[in-house]
Amino acid sequence: MLKLAELLSHAGLRVTFVNTDNIHRRFLASSPALQRLAGLPQFRFRTIPDGLPEDHPRPFLEFLDLDESLRTRSRVHYRELLVPTAPDPDGWPSVTCVVADGMLRLASEVAADMEIPVIFVRTSGACAVWAYLCIPDLIEGGVIPFPEEEDGLDETIRGLPGMEGFLRRRDLPSFCRNAKSTSDRSLLFVTKANSNVRRGRGLILNTFESLEGPVLSHIRSTIPNIYALGPLHLLSRAFGDCGADVPFFSNSVSLWQEDRSCLKWLGSQPQRSVVYISFGSVTIMSRDELMEFWHGLVDSGKRFLWVVRPDLVEGKIEEAIQELEKETRERGCIVGWAPQEEVLAHPAVGCFLTHSGWNSTLESVAAGVPMICWPFFADQQVNSRFVGEVWRIGLDMKDKRGRSVVERMVREVMEGERAEELRRSAGEMAEHARRSVEEECEEILNSGSWFVDGQLLVVESLVTNFILGVNMVWRMVI
Structure with a gap:
């Protein structure tokens, strides 16, 4: 607004x-x-x-x-x-x-x-x-x-x-x-x-x-x-x-202070090698769910940038964050909030694991970044279905949980023939978004x-x- x-x-x-x-x-x-x-x-x-x-x-x-x-x-x-x-x-x-x-x-x-x-x-x-x-x-x-x-x-x-x-x-x-x-x-x-x-x-x-x-x-x-x-x-x-x-x-x-240090970290990563994870400003999960996502990301073998809000997890999160940060220093970066538009536009980012809020969805569409959708509530359920089934620019992980699911979907979007297909579709949609804005400016x-x-x-x-x-x-x- x-x-x-x-x-x-x-x-x-x-x-x-x-x-x-x-x-x-x-x-x-x-x-x-x-x-x-x-x-x-x-x-x-x-x-x-x-x-x-x-x-x-x-x-x-x-x-x-x-x-x-x-x-x-x-x-x-x-x-x-x-x-x-x-x-x-x-x-x-x-x-x-x-x-x-x-x-x-x-x-x-x-x-x-x-x-x-x-x-x-x-x-x-x-x-x-x-x-x-x-x-x-x-x-x-x-x-x-x-x-x-x-x-x-x-x-x-x-x-x-x-x-x-x-x-x-x-x-x-x-x-x-x-x-x-x-x-x-x-x-x-x-x-x-x-x-x-x-x-x-x-x-x-x-x-x-x-x-x-x-x-x-x-x-x-x-x-x-x-x-x-x-x-x-x-x-x-x-x-x-x-x-x-x-x-x-x-x-x-934003309601949260952005940590721009993650942009420097992204600058040291290879092109399209990083999974960006953010569940938006209101999603809440259990500590077990947080740890399952973390294990799935680590098991995938991919680099990742993860936004973990102070109120993301029910109950106290300090110890969990400390544990995650200690174990992910080798190929991961965790921040409390990130400048999302800049992150999605960064060439190091190859995938967005998202809650499918409309702002996040549209920003990912415009950046040409394929998505893995884990919707939380309201319109996010509809958005994730369109991403996976209609626009075919990502995968819908709705109602699915567990480290093995996270690992499998991350690998599917980041490597192999399916990844190429999703990147191609996402790139074409980003071009449509760019042309739409150009047409409005011309008018x-x-x-x-x-x-x-x-x-x-x-x-x-x-x-x-x-x-x-x-x-x-x-x-x-x-």
Whole structure:
């Protein structure tokens, strides 16, 4: 969302990015990009409380509780941002449009109350968005909840146009397999979010036609105004070449402090020899699972760079990390967090063992790096199936565990005939991503502008377990 916000700012738009107090403090502590963005002439940050006590852990997997707190305790603060009771201290004009995360009800509900138009943004790929949009139909058709007496997670799904030949029960968003009735809290939440998205003026997705064209066509059957603006991280790099008056800088923003020493380590490794492992910012695993991954990596005989967050493992992890670091110094590197875009673009990296979050998936696609997918929850289940079965640029390790599985899949992606095939497919997809960005830049240069008909907006986005927002002059996307 910050990449989108900075792009819009450099296109001449006013941008106010709205964080909760809690996440803004964490960003300030770990991400120097925020200070740089705040220094731009038409960019500002604002914060609102999330309604939870200061010492609340705010676990991501309890997002529905956080969402409810935001809707019931932060509404007044958010309303004041949209329609202030006093003149704006910076002299900015009034908000006339809201761009809201499709899963964040606070942003769209308050805007609707104030009769402010809403454009939605979904941070998932089109394949997962379409699966989410079809969930009410799957409930009505009796597909969800799954029959209790059956285990058949490999049974293909009917009633999901465009995906009926290959999407299985186990590939639906993770909460579908946990739902025991149609009144399940997660199912009700998604159904409500789907209704909101369909009422918006449009939908922005971080994807591109060459990757998800067929799925985008299905979404357009219910939401005609879709803007596929991705890959945003590539577009942000290319923005300076698209005639921007102000130099554009890549903005790596994270809740964790990046350890850039791993780039020096990568520089000493042979080309395509390193397996990069990162399970994102919210995946949690047991200590046994951590050790099985480690044994599988060591047994594969491959070099590896592994991101092990301080909260990756349930319980205390210090001793486990010390043990891993001691045993992997010979051909491995372990860091708490890595500059992922730079790592994936490094010639030493030959494979990405990932949780299949959409940002990670799209960054790997753009870098041409084959993936091994071990999804954790939500849209990651859908993404991993598309990586392995549709785009054929990686392997899906969903629901599989054990060192022997890890070893076998690492070897399959890193060596032999299958590795060559995956690298070739991944390289072709990366070329499609590059061409997509080039075409957007060419259109911008030919038109002389990204947008027409200026309006002011607020963009609200769910990032990890908090909300973010942007308030900007909006000129409808060409």
